[in-house]
Amino acid sequence: MVRTLKWAIAIGFLLSQGLAQPRAVLQGQVVEAGTRQPLSGATVRLEGTVLGAVTARSGAFRITGIPPGEYVVSVSMVGYQRLQQVVRLGAGDTLRLVVALEPKPVGFGEVVVTAAKRAQTLQEAPVSIAVLEPQMLQERSFTRLDEALRTLPGVVISRDQVSIRGSSGFAFGVGSRTLLLVDGIPLLSGDGGELKYDALPLLSIGRVEVLKGAASALYGTAALGGVINILTDEPPEEARYRFRLYGGVYERPRFSEWDVGQRGLWGLDVGYAQRFGSVGVIFNGATVRDESFRSAGDSYRWQLFGKVRWTLSPKAAVTAVGHYADDDRGNWIYWASLRQATRPGNPDSSQRVRSRKAAYAMHWQQSWTTRLTSLLRIGMYWTDFANRWAEEGSNTLPQSSAYSLSAEWQWNGQLQRQFLWTAGIQGVGNFVESVLYGSRRQLMGAVYGQLELGTLQPVGVTVGARVDWERTEGAPAQPPEVSPRLGITYASWFGVQFRATLGRAFRAPTVAERFAAVRAAGFVVRANPELRPERGWTAEIGAMDTLWLPFRTWRLPLFADIALFQSDFYDFVEPRFQSRQEEVVVQFTNLTRARIQGLELTFRTWFGPATAWSPMGIFHVNGGVTFLEPRDRRRNDWLRYRSRRLSTISWVLSLPWGELQMEYRYQSRVERVDEELKNLGLISNADARVPIHVVDIRATVEFARWLGVPLALTVNLRNALDYYYTEVPGNLASPRQLILQLSGDW
Amino acid sequence: MRWGKVGVEALLVGSLVCGCTGGLDPTQLPREAMIRGIVSFRGAWPPVDSLRDLRVVAFQQYPPKDVLGEVLGGRAIFSERLPFYVEQTPYELTVEQVPVMFRYLIVAQQYGPDLFRHWRVVGVYSSRDTQPDSIWVEPGGVYPNVDIVVDFDHLPPQPFE
Numbered sequence: 001m002v003r004t005l006k007w008a009i010a011i012g013f014l015l016s017q018g019l020a021q022p023r024a025v026l027q028g029q030v031v032e033a034g035t036r037q038p039l040s041g042a043t044v045r046l047e048g049t050v051l052g053a054v055t056a057r058s059g060a061f062r063i064t065g066i067p068p069g070e071y072v073v074s075v076s077m078v079g080y081q082r083l084q085q086v087v088r089l090g091a092g093d094t095l096r097l098v099v100a101l102e103p104k105p106v107g108f109g110e111v112v113v114t115a116a117k118r119a120q121t122l123q124e125a126p127v128s129i130a131v132l133e134p135q136m137l138q139e140r141s142f143t144r145l146d147e148a149l150r151t152l153p154g155v156v157i158s159r160d161q162v163s164i165r166g167s168s169g170f171a172f173g174v175g176s177r178t179l180l181l182v183d184g185i186p187l188l189s190g191d192g193g194e195l196k197y198d199a200l201p202l203l204s205i206g207r208v209e210v211l212k213g214a215a216s217a218l219y220g221t222a223a224l225g226g227v228i229n230i231l232t233d234e235p236p237e238e239a240r241y242r243f244r245l246y247g248g249v250y251e252r253p254r255f256s257e258w259d260v261g262q263r264g265l266w267g268l269d270v271g272y273a274q275r276f277g278s279v280g281v282i283f284n285g286a287t288v289r290d291e292s293f294r295s296a297g298d299s300y301r302w303q304l305f306g307k308v309r310w311t312l313s314p315k316a317a318v319t320a321v322g323h324y325a326d327d328d329r330g331n332w333i334y335w336a337s338l339r340q341a342t343r344p345g346n347p348d349s350s351q352r353v354r355s356r357k358a359a360y361a362m363h364w365q366q367s368w369t370t371r372l373t374s375l376l377r378i379g380m381y382w383t384d385f386a387n388r389w390a391e392e393g394s395n396t397l398p399q400s401s402a403y404s405l406s407a408e409w410q411w412n413g414q415l416q417r418q419f420l421w422t423a424g425i426q427g428v429g430n431f432v433e434s435v436l437y438g439s440r441r442q443l444m445g446a447v448y449g450q451l452e453l454g455t456l457q458p459v460g461v462t463v464g465a466r467v468d469w470e471r472t473e474g475a476p477a478q479p480p481e482v483s484p485r486l487g488i489t490y491a492s493w494f495g496v497q498f499r500a501t502l503g504r505a506f507r508a509p510t511v512a513e514r515f516a517a518v519r520a521a522g523f524v525v526r527a528n529p530e531l532r533p534e535r536g537w538t539a540e541i542g543a544m545d546t547l548w549l550p551f552r553t554w555r556l557p558l559f560a561d562i563a564l565f566q567s568d569f570y571d572f573v574e575p576r577f578q579s580r581q582e583e584v585v586v587q588f589t590n591l592t593r594a595r596i597q598g599l600e601l602t603f604r605t606w607f608g609p610a611t612a613w614s615p616m617g618i619f620h621v622n623g624g625v626t627f628l629e630p631r632d633r634r635r636n637d638w639l640r641y642r643s644r645r646l647s648t649i650s651w652v653l654s655l656p657w658g659e660l661q662m663e664y665r666y667q668s669r670v671e672r673v674d675e676e677l678k679n680l681g682l683i684s685n686a687d688a689r690v691p692i693h694v695v696d697i698r699a700t701v702e703f704a705r706w707l708g709v710p711l712a713l714t715v716n717l718r719n720a721l722d723y724y725y726t727e728v729p730g731n732l733a734s735p736r737q738l739i740l741q742l743s744g745d746w
Numbered sequence: 747m748r749w750g751k752v753g754v755e756a757l758l759v760g761s762l763v764c765g766c767t768g769g770l771d772p773t774q775l776p777r778e779a780m781i782r783g784i785v786s787f788r789g790a791w792p793p794v795d796s797l798r799d800l801r802v803v804a805f806q807q808y809p810p811k812d813v814l815g816e817v818l819g820g821r822a823i824f825s826e827r828l829p830f831y832v833e834q835t836p837y838e839l840t841v842e843q844v845p846v847m848f849r850y851l852i853v854a855q856q857y858g859p860d861l862f863r864h865w866r867v868v869g870v871y872s873s874r875d876t877q878p879d880s881i882w883v884e885p886g887g888v889y890p891n892v893d894i895v896v897d898f899d900h901l902p903p904q905p906f907e
Contacts, residue, residue, distance in 0.1 A: 257772050295826075337842055339772045343826060347814060347861055350799055350827050389798060397859065682818060684842065690769050724769035732770070 023314075024089035027062040028097035030055045030075055035612050039101060042077035043111075043234070047084075048370035050317040053275075056238040057710075057746070065278065067314050068093070075099045076111045078133055078207075079616075082121065103615045114209040114229040116452065116462065117184070117218055117422050118412050126462055126487025126501045127215070128542060128563050128600070130155070132208035134233070139700060141246045141716045141739040143267055143288045143301075145208070146197040149228070151663060152210055153602045153624025153648055158641060159728045160195060164212050165565065166596045166630040167225025169641035170728045171575055174512045175588075177534070179215070179222040181229040183321065185361050185379035188222060190402030190430035191437055193510035195228075196383065199357045200323040201286035203242060203271045204305040206233035212600075213565065214505030214538035217464045217485030220426065220446050224505045224536055224569070232307055232321060235273045235280025241746055242271040248739030250293040251722055258342045258732075263291040265739075282307040292330070293735055294342035296349045299329035319363040327355040331387060334730030338685035341724075341732040345684060348387070351397065355385040371414040379406045398518060400434035402511075418457055422464070423449040430511060436525075437515040442472040444508065450485075462487035470508040474515065475529040481506045496545040507534045513573055513588040526587040534590075536569035551607060557616065559604040569594040574640070577677055594639055598628040613705060614654035623649030630671070638671035641728070643692075658701040658712070667692040673729055683730040692727070695720045710746035715739075779883045781839040783892035785853055785869065789899030791831050792857070798864070799856035800828040802837045802894065808850040808878060809905035813865045828853070844885045850878045850905075853896050867904055869896035 030042040038059025045052035046063065048071070053061040068091045076082040080101035089095055115125035122129060130152045142148050146157045156163040160173035168177045174192045181187060182200065189196060208230050215223035247266035253259055267288035274281060284305040292298045305323040312318060331353050336345035361379040368374065381404040387397040410424035430442040450464030465484040471477060485503035492498060509531040517527045542563035549556045572592035578585045602624035606617035614620070630642035638644075645668035653660045669691045677686045697717040703709040715738070722736035785802065802825040805816055816822035825837045851871035858864030870878050871894045881889060 255772050337840065338770065339778055339840055339842065341770070341772065347799075347817070347824075688770055693768070721768065724771070726770065 022091040024066040024093040025064050026095050029059040030099045033100040033102045045074045047072040049314045049367050050365050051314050054234045054236045056236050062237050114211045123497045126489050126499045128212040130210045137202045141741045144197040154600050154626040164226035166628045166642045175510050177224040179219050179227045185377050189383040190404035191400045191432045192512035196357050199325050201284045201303040201305050203269045203284045204232050207231045214503040216483035216505035217466050217503050220468045221508045224507045235275045235282050239274040244269040244743040246741035251736035260342050263293050265290040278311040280309040296330035296344040297332040301327040315367040317365045321361045324358045334683045338688045351387045353387050358382045373412045375410045377408045400436050402432045405429045418454045420452040432511045436518045437511050440511045444470045458491040460489040496543050498543050500541045502539045504537050524585045528587050532571050532590050534571050538567040540565040556607045561602045563600045567596045593633040596630045600626045618654045620652040640672050643667040661698040663696045665694045686729040690725050692725045693723050711744045714741040777886035779841040779844050779887040781889045781892050785894045786834040788897040796857040797830050801825050803854045804848040805850040812906050814862050841883050846883050849880045869894045870902045
C-alpha cells in the first residue's frame with residue numbers, strides 16, 4: 001500500500017513537472033492607469049501554478065519556465081483594482097505584457113489569504129480583516145510589530161498582549177487569545193503561548209493581515225479573539241537593497257519625580273533580496289538599542305532573517321525561512337509607585353533578562369492540477385529566556401526554554417467554477433524545559449475542512465469545521481474540541497457587500513498557565529493542572545461599500561465598513577490574586593463567563609487634487625471607531641482591563657517633496673482593574689488609569705520624487721501630546737519621542 | 747505658494763498639539779513624605795557572590811518576620827538598590843501611606859538567590875548604638891539626616907526567622 005502510494009506520488013510529481021516541453025517566458029511592466037507611473041511591489045501570478053513575480057522599482061517583472069498553455073494572469077497591489085487577463089503561451093514564446101492598474105480605495109479588490117487559507121478578495125471574506133502595509137511599518141520608525149498593530153481599529157495592545165475587539169485583558173503576557181502566524185505557521189511560544197513581537201525584523205514583513213473574531217474552525221487553539229498573520233516579503237526580480245537608520249530621544253518628563261536623565265534609542269535595519277532564475281533569496285538584519293525612559297527598562301536587540309524560495313517547476317515550489325532574535329533587557333515589571341513611575345517596584349528589578357527566539361520553517365507548495373493544490377508547512381519555534389544577576393549567573397532564577405514544532409498539510413481544490421474546498425491535517429507539539437514550569441509536553445492534533453459555494457454569485461456560503469485534540473502531560477485529558485463555522489456573503493445589486501459569520505473557537509491552556517510554580521517579581525505563583533480550555537462563539541454581521549460623495553469639484557471616494565458583533569466566552573482563564581498568610585498567591589483559574597458586544601466602523605477617503613504622486617487625491621484620511629460592551633456575566637460587572645470606546649484616525653497630506661501625517665489614537669478609560677491587585681497593595685497605585693489620547697506626527701522627505709535619489713528622510717514625533725498614561729497596571733507608557741530616520745530602497 | 751500655506755497650517759496644528767499636555771499626574775496624589783540620609787560602610791565588604799541586593803528597608807513593626815513578606819503585606823517599604831563597594835552612599839525613601847510609625851529602619855543585604863529568605867540585616871538606624879530608633883512620619887514631611895552605619899565586621903542582631 002505504502003509502495004503504491006509512493007509510486008503514485010512520484011508519477012504525479014513527474015507528470016506535474018512537464019519536463020520534456022520547451023518553456024515560455026512572460027515579462028513586462030505594471031504601471032498605474034492614467035499616470036503610467038511604474039508600480040513597484042505589485043504581485044503577478046499565473047493562476048493554477050506556483051509561478052509568479054513581484055515587480056521591481058521600474059515596475060518590471062519576468063516569469064520564466066512556463067509550460068505552453070493558456071493561463072489566467074492575476075496582477076494585484078494594495079490600493080489598486082486587481083486585474084486578471086487570459087494569455088496563451090506557445091513553446092519557447094516570450095510574451096511582453098504591460099498591465100495598467102486602476103487606483104481604488106484600499107479595501108476593494110484587495111487580496112487576503114487569512115480568512116480562508118487561500119487567496120481571495122476582501123469582499124469574498126465573510127469576516128472582518130484589517131491589513132497593515134509594509135510601507136507604514138518602515139516609515140514610522142517602529143521597532144516592534146506591536147507598535148504598528150496599535151494603529152488598527154479595534155486592536156488594543158497591553159504590554160505583550162493583543163486584544164482584538166476586547167477579547168483579552170491583561171494576564172502578564174501569558175496565554176494569548178490571538179493566534180500569531182508567520183506565513184501560516186503558528187508563532188506562539190511553547191511554554192506561555194505568548195506573542196513575541198520582536199521575533200523577526202520588520203523589514204522582512206511583506207504584509208500583516210489581522211482577522212477579527214473566532215477563527216478556530218481553520219486555525220485551532222488560540223484563535224479565540226482573532227488571528228494575526230504575518231506574510232513575509234517575496235524576493236523581487238531585480239536586486240533590491242534596503243536600509244533604515246534611525247535614532248531619537250525621549251522627552252524628559254514634566255515631573256521631576258519621574259526624571260531619570262536624558263535617554264534615547266537608535267536602530268539599523270539592512271536588507272537584500274533578489275531572484276536568480278528559479279531561486280529567490282531575502283536576507284535581513286536589524287539591531288536596536290533602547291535606553292528606555294525608565295530605570296531597568298533598557299534593552300539591546302538584534303535580529304536576523306533569511307528566506308529562500310526555489311521554484312522547482314511551474315507546479316512546485318519550496319520555501320525555507322529562518323529567523324533569530326536575541327534580546328537583553330532590564331527586568332522591569334511594574335513601577336515603584338505613580339510618584340516614582342519610572343523606577344521599578346518589583347524586588348527582582350536588579351536582575352537582567354536575556355530572551356532568544358529562533359524559528360525555522362519549510363513550505364512545499366504543489367499544484368497537482370489546475371484545480372488541485374497542496375501546501376505542506378513544517379515549522380519549529382524555539383524560545384528561551386533566563387533571568388540573571390548583573391554580576392553572575394545562577395540556575396535558580398526564572399528560566400524557560402521551549403520548542404514548538406508544527407506540521408500541517410493543507411489541500412485546496414475546485415470541483416466546479418464556484419465550488420471550492422479546503423482541507424487539512426495539523427499537529428503541534430510543545431516541549432518545555434523550565435525552572436518555572438518543569439519538564440512538560442503538550443501535544444495537539446487536528447483535522448479540518450471547509451467548503452465555499454458560489455462565492456459572490458451573488459451569494460457565497462462558507463461552511464467548515466475543525467476537530468482538535470489536546471493532551472498535556474500531568475493534566476487531565478480534555479474532550480475533543482469541535483469548532484464549526486458558517487459564513488455568508490452577499491453582493492447586493494446596489495453595490496453594498498454584506499457578510500455574516502458565526503463561528504466557535506477555543507484555547508487550550510498553556511503549560512505556563514497550568515504548571516507555573518515559582519516565586520518571582522514579588523508573587524508566589526501556584527500551579528493549576530485542572531485548568532480547562534476557554535471556549536467561545538462569535539457572531540458578526542457586516543457591510544462594506546465605496547461611496548462616491550460630491551464635494552466641490554471632486555467626487556470623494558469613501559470606503560466604509562461596518563460590523564456588528566457579539567462574542568460569548570466560557571471558562572475564561574485569568575490570574576487570581578489571593579492573600580494567604582504572609583504571601584500573595586497568584587493562580588490561573590477558569591474564572592469568568594464573558595459577553596462582548598460591539599459595533600465597529602472603519603473608513604478611508606481621499607480628497608483634494610489628483611497628482612502624479614497621489615492619484616486618488618492629495619489628502620488621505622482613514623480610521624475607525626469601535627464601541628464595546630465587555631461584560632463579566634458571572635459578576636455582572638465590566639470585564640477587567642477593557643476600554644469601551646476605541647478609535648484611530650490618520651490624516652496624510654501628500655506633497656511634491658514627501659508626506660505629512662498625523663495620527664490620533666483614543667481609548668476610553670479602562671472600566672475595571674484587578675481589585676485584588678489593587679487591594680493587596682502588590683502594585684502601588686495599580687488603579688492609576690486615564691483615557692488614552694496619543695498623537696503621532698510624521699514628516700517624510702522623499703528625495704526620489706525630486707532628486708531621483710532613492711532615499712527618504714523622516715521625522716517622527718511620537719506621543720506628540722506628551723500625554724502620560726498606562727496600558728497595564730503600574731506601567732507608564734512612553735512619553736514624547738523625537739526620532740529621525742534615514743532610509744533607502746534601491 | 748499653496749503648498750507653503752498648507753505646510754504652515756500643518757505646522758500650526760502641530761504646534762497646537764504639542765502645546766497640549768495631560769494624563770497621569772503624580773503631583774495630584776496625597777502629599778507623601780520623604781526620609782533621606784547617608785549609609786556609611788565599614789569593615790570588609792562580603793564577596794560579590796553573596797551581594798545580590800542591598801537596600802534600606804523601613805518596617806512598621808519590630809521585630810519583622812522577613813523583608814519581602816513585610817513589603818508585600820504593606821508593612822514595610824524599601825529604597826532603590828544601593829551601590830556595592832563604596833564608602834558611603836545617599837538614599838531616599840518615599841513614604842506614601844502617611845502618617846505612619848517606622849519602628850525599625852535597616853540596611854538589608856540579600857546574600858543568596860531566594861528573594862524571600864536570603865536576607866540579613868547589616869546596619870540599623872540607631873542613635874543609641876544598641877536599640878533601633880523609631881521615626882514618626884507625617885504627610886508632606888521631609889526627614890533628612892537619617893543616617894545608617896553598616897559595619898560588615900560587626901553585624902547587628904538578626905531578627906529574621
